[in-house]
Amino acid sequence: QSALTQPASVSGSPGQSITISCTETSSDVGSYNLVSWYQHHPGKAPKLVVYDVSKRPSGVPDRFSGSKSAYSASLTISGLQAEDEAIYYCCSYAGSSTVVFGGGTKLTVL
Amino acid sequence: EVQLVESGGGLVQPGGSLRLSCAASGFTFGSYWMTWVRQAPGKGLEWVANIKQEGSEKYYVDSVKGRFTISRDNAKNSLYLQMNSLRAEDTALYYCARVGTTVTRLEYWGQGTLVTVSS
Numbered sequence: 001q002s003a004l005t006q007p008a009s010v011s012g013s014p015g016q017s018i019t020i021s022c023t024e025t026s027s028d029v030g031s032y033n034l035v036s037w038y039q040h041h042p043g044k045a046p047k048l049v050v051y052d053v054s055k056r057p058s059g060v061p062d063r064f065s066g067s068k069s070a071y072s073a074s075l076t077i078s079g080l081q082a083e084d085e086a087i088y089y090c091c092s093y094a095g096s097s098t099v100v101f102g103g104g105t106k107l108t109v110l
Numbered sequence: 111e112v113q114l115v116e117s118g119g120g121l122v123q124p125g126g127s128l129r130l131s132c133a134a135s136g137f138t139f140g141s142y143w144m145t146w147v148r149q150a151p152g153k154g155l156e157w158v159a160n161i162k163q164e165g166s167e168k169y170y171v172d173s174v175k176g177r178f179t180i181s182r183d184n185a186k187n188s189l190y191l192q193m194n195s196l197r198a199e200d201t202a203l204y205y206c207a208r209v210g211t212t213v214t215r216l217e218y219w220g221q222g223t224l225v226t227v228s229s
Contacts (some may be wrong), residue, residue, distance in 0.1 A: 026218070036214040041116050045205065046155065046221035052212055091214045093195075097160055097169045099145070099214055104154040 004090055004102035017078040020105045021038040022090030024071040035073040036094035037066060040104075041086045050086075070086060077107070085109040112136040112218045114206050119223030125197050130223055132189040133207030137215035140164070140184035143217060146191050148225075158204070159191065174200075177216065193195035196227045 005023045012018040036071070037050040048057050050066035053073065064079045073092070077084055088101040116167040118130040132144070146158040160169045168180050179192040189206050203224050207216040 010193065016138075031147075034212050034214045034217070039214070040155070045218075045221055048217055051210065051215040057217065087154075091157075091216070093212070093214050097213055098169065098171070099157040099160070101147075101155045101157055 004092055004100055005103045006090060006102040007030045008089075008103075009106045009108065011110055012080045013110045014080050014082065016080050016109065018080060020077075020088050020090075020107070022073040022075070022092070022102050023032045023094060024073075030041070032066060032093045032095075035066065035068055037075045038089045038091060039084075039086045040089060047054075051094060081107050082109050112208065114208065114218055114220035116204060116206050116220045116223035117227045119204065121226045121228065123194055123229050124197060124227055126227070127192070127194045127227060128196065128227070130191040130193065130206075132191075134187045134206075134208070137208070139182075141212065144180075144182060144222065145207050145213075146180060146189075146229050147205045147207060147216070147219075148200075148201040149201070149205070149220040149222075152203075156196060156202075160209065161189070167186055193225070194212045196225075198227050201225060201227045 003025045035053045037051045038046040040046040049064045053068045054066045065076045087104045089104045094100040113135045115133045117126045145160045161180045177195045181190045203222040205222045208218045210217040
């Protein structure tokens with residue numbers, strides 16, 4: 001099964017914007033527009049913040065946005081807030097009803 | 111309110127078995143795909159298995175194929191994960207999640223149940 005590569009860490013100051021990349025290493029994975037992003041605070045359940053590349057679930061602020069080009073997806077968080085500090089995982093369809101997660105990116109709000 | 115509550119985790123010896131359960135409430139359980147995702151200590155999330163609404167289709171990550179079985183009982187609003195031939199690398203917090211309109215849309219998650227495989 002394929003892999004998704006994310007940077008280990010990113011950081012930004014309150015009010016700034018950051019972007020987390022997610023690069024797919026399999027051409028099969030890259031052909032689908034089924035990418036989601038999860039926010040995970042340690043000790044809590046992961047939370048869906050973006051699905052189907054760029055859609056936001058109800059209740060997720062529009063500061064969170066997603067995009068995709070070829071074999072790379074991105075999550076952008078604008079107007080950073082302290083509570084955004086968490087680990088973020090991308091997730092992609094890997095064919096045959098299977099799913100793969102990226103390794104996770106730790107976001108630090110300075 | 112959608113709730114997912116996992117149970118059944120614990121300490122088990124290598125080669126042993128364990129059955130995890132996930133009790134669902136607040137939605138029509140039989141109308142949704144369900145999934146198991148795990149997180150090993152200090153590691154990231156790993157998708158483990160999916161099951162279709164009526165249980166006719168099941169899919170697994172390669173590392174658990176032949177050892178784990180996902181199942182469900184729609185009459186009891188419950189999801190299960192039977193884990194056999196457990197290995198140290200199966201040690202993880204196991205989450206159940208409800209799948210939305212697409213398989214990567216994991217809308218609701220439980221709090222997880224911890225499985226430790228050690229002698």
